[in-house]
Amino acid sequence: MTYILGAIFLTLDQLLTVMKHGVAFRKFSRSTSHRMLMLRNLVTSLFEHEQIKTTLPKARDTARLAEKIITLGKKGDRSAQARASAFLLKPEVLPKLFGTFASRYAERPGGYTRIHKFGNRPGDNAPVAILELVDNHKDLRWEITARAIGREILQDKLRAEKPLDLIKTGVHGTQNIIESERALEYGRNGLLRPKTRWNMQKMLRFRNQDAVSQLSRNVGNYIDHLMATPISMKNLHDRERRKTVTGEFALRAGQSAPGDPRSVLDLSQGRLGIQRPPSAGPVLTANYIFGRKPKKT
Amino acid sequence: MASLVFQQSRNILLPAFRAPFSRPLLSAFLPLPTFLGGSFKLPSLASLLEELFPRILLAVPKKKVSHSRKAMRAANKGLKDKHNLVHCPGCGSPKLAHHLCPTCYTFLHRIWKSGKKDTHTLS
Numbered sequence: 001m002t003y004i005l006g007a008i009f010l011t012l013d014q015l016l017t018v019m020k021h022g023v024a025f026r027k028f029s030r031s032t033s034h035r036m037l038m039l040r041n042l043v044t045s046l047f048e049h050e051q052i053k054t055t056l057p058k059a060r061d062t063a064r065l066a067e068k069i070i071t072l073g074k075k076g077d078r079s080a081q082a083r084a085s086a087f088l089l090k091p092e093v094l095p096k097l098f099g100t101f102a103s104r105y106a107e108r109p110g111g112y113t114r115i116h117k118f119g120n121r122p123g124d125n126a127p128v129a130i131l132e133l134v135d136n137h138k139d140l141r142w143e144i145t146a147r148a149i150g151r152e153i154l155q156d157k158l159r160a161e162k163p164l165d166l167i168k169t170g171v172h173g174t175q176n177i178i179e180s181e182r183a184l185e186y187g188r189n190g191l192l193r194p195k196t197r198w199n200m201q202k203m204l205r206f207r208n209q210d211a212v213s214q215l216s217r218n219v220g221n222y223i224d225h226l227m228a229t230p231i232s233m234k235n236l237h238d239r240e241r242r243k244t245v246t247g248e249f250a251l252r253a254g255q256s257a258p259g260d261p262r263s264v265l266d267l268s269q270g271r272l273g274i275q276r277p278p279s280a281g282p283v284l285t286a287n288y289i290f291g292r293k294p295k296k297t
Numbered sequence: 298m299a300s301l302v303f304q305q306s307r308n309i310l311l312p313a314f315r316a317p318f319s320r321p322l323l324s325a326f327l328p329l330p331t332f333l334g335g336s337f338k339l340p341s342l343a344s345l346l347e348e349l350f351p352r353i354l355l356a357v358p359k360k361k362v363s364h365s366r367k368a369m370r371a372a373n374k375g376l377k378d379k380h381n382l383v384h385c386p387g388c389g390s391p392k393l394a395h396h397l398c399p400t401c402y403t404f405l406h407r408i409w410k411s412g413k414k415d416t417h418t419l420s
Contacts, residue, residue, distance in 0.1 A: 117396045130397065140397065143405050143416055147387030196386060221417035222387075254391035256384055264382040264391040 026057055039065055040089055046113075047093045047101075050136035056117065059129040063113040066133075070105060070112045073097040104135055108206050116140055135207060145199045146215060150222035151258055152192050153177060158259045158282050163289050167231065171223045175216035182212070226258060230286040237286065251285070259283035 028035050042062040046052050047069075054062070069087060072080040076098055085094055105112050116130045132140060153174060157166055181197050182204060184190045190197060204211055251257060254268030261279050282288060340348075382391050385398035392398040408416050 117393075118402070119393060119396055119399065130402075138405075138409055140402070140405070144385075144387050144398065144401055146417075147401060151387060151389070193386065218415075218417060221415065225417050252390055254382070256389045258389065260389075264384050265380070268382065268391055 026061055028058070040087060043069060043087070044089045044093055046131060046133065047088070047096060048090065051130060051132040051138050051140070053118065053128060053130050055121070056115070056127040056129040059115050059131040063115060063131055067110065067112050069097065070101050071110075073102045074105060076102060101133070105206075108134070114141065139203075141199060142203050142215075143218070145196065145203055146218035147222050148196045149174075149178065149192060149200060149215075150219045151226065152196060153219065154223050154226055154284070155258050156191055158284060163227075163230075163282050163284050167227045167289075171220070171227075174219045174223070175213060178212060178216050178219065226284065230284060230289055233286045234290050257283050257285045 028038065030038065038058075039062055042052065042054060042058060043066045046062060046066050069084055072084045081094075081098065084097060085091070088094060088097070101112070112134055114132050114134050116132070118128045118130050120126060121128050130140065132138070135142075153171060154166075157171055161169075177191060178200070181190050181192050182201060184197060186198070192200070200215070204215070253270065254264045256262060256264075256267060259279060259281055260283050262276050266273050266276055379393070381394040383394045384390070385392045385401060387398060387401045388404075390398065390400045392400075405416055
């Protein structure tokens with residue numbers, strides 16, 4: 001009469017090793033028509049804004065469809081126009097598709113979109129991603145690669161010169177560095193980190209001639225920004241009229257200033273983690289430049 | 298015939314006097330037409346009790362679980378540390394591996410919203 005169900009307990013590892021055999025596509029808990037309209041909306045928004053934030057599975061499906069529509073845009077004939085205008089939900093996006101995107105991606109054989117993972121959404125803990133069209137004017141990889149190149153060039157310069165001298169003279173010759181790094185083969189050692197160099201080479205591959213000068217301008221701007229930060233922090237500190245420059249202000253837990261070789265996990269644990277001394281070389285912080293230097297034991 | 302019928306009816310009307318407790322009290326056979334399934338047996342008291350109060354539900358904790366034992370059971374339920382943390386190559390702040398740096402993104406997004414073209418000009 002009575003049935004006692006045996007409880008089945010799965011650990012998180014066991015739940016995460018689920019397979020995908022025989023599953024063709026994502027359904028998104030929607031009917032076919034709803035799903036198709038949702039994806040068409042997402043693709044139309046992507047073409048309109050060239051960078052959108054959505055959940056990761058939706059971004060993956062949207063990327064697949066968007067690249068197919070861009071292929072139609074590259075074809076450009078009457079049937080492609082008919083099919084694209086039937087798919088997209090805003091007519092103002094069509095001239096962009098057949099004009100801007102077709103010329104931008106003329107040389108590129110596919111891969112017109114890029115997905116950046118961006119943590120989890122607070123409301124429902126859904127994994128979120130930023131989906132963008134490659135080489136758009138707000139290209140995220142371009143910006144972050146420029147920042148990475150700037151920081152690495154600055155770290156290299158800090159090994160040779162004092163921070164205050166570097167701030168006074170400035171950092172020049174970024175264009176030469178970028179051009180020489182661009183010509184380096186894969187696997188060879190240079191000034192930049194291998195990952196940064198690879199990203200830079202990818203960014204510059206399908207762009208036009210003035211991309212290198214544009215990148216060097218961005219890199220120079222960011223190096224100025226980095227060098228100005230301890231100065232502005234010192235001015236802020238002076239304005240508040242504190243007696244001594246104490247602590248590493250303007251750095252978050254786990255953040256490292258240019259020149260510091262310690263890892264995130266060591267820094268973020270603070271006093272509870274392993275106490276490693278900072279590098280012997282100069283570090284670009286207000287404390288190092290203006291404060292009392294630590295005694296060498 | 299009539300005495301048989303009377304005896305059966307007496308069984309139904311005065312079950313307490315006729316049947317001992319061990320025997321099911323309501324074991325009356327009601328004749329039903331065959332298309333409804335033939336005879337229908339009413340549920341006995343013991344089986345009814347088994348349905349309402351199954352034996353597993355009669356189990357009960359003997360003592361309040363002590364604070365110490367409760368805490369020991371909760372030892373594995375703590376939050377796990379994240380180890381996939383790296384430095385952002387752009388700004389040096391901590392970020393999840395293979396994810397965008399939120400510091401860098403916030404900085405850039407604010408500039409784009411304000412409408413400036415160059416993202417790192419010192420104004």
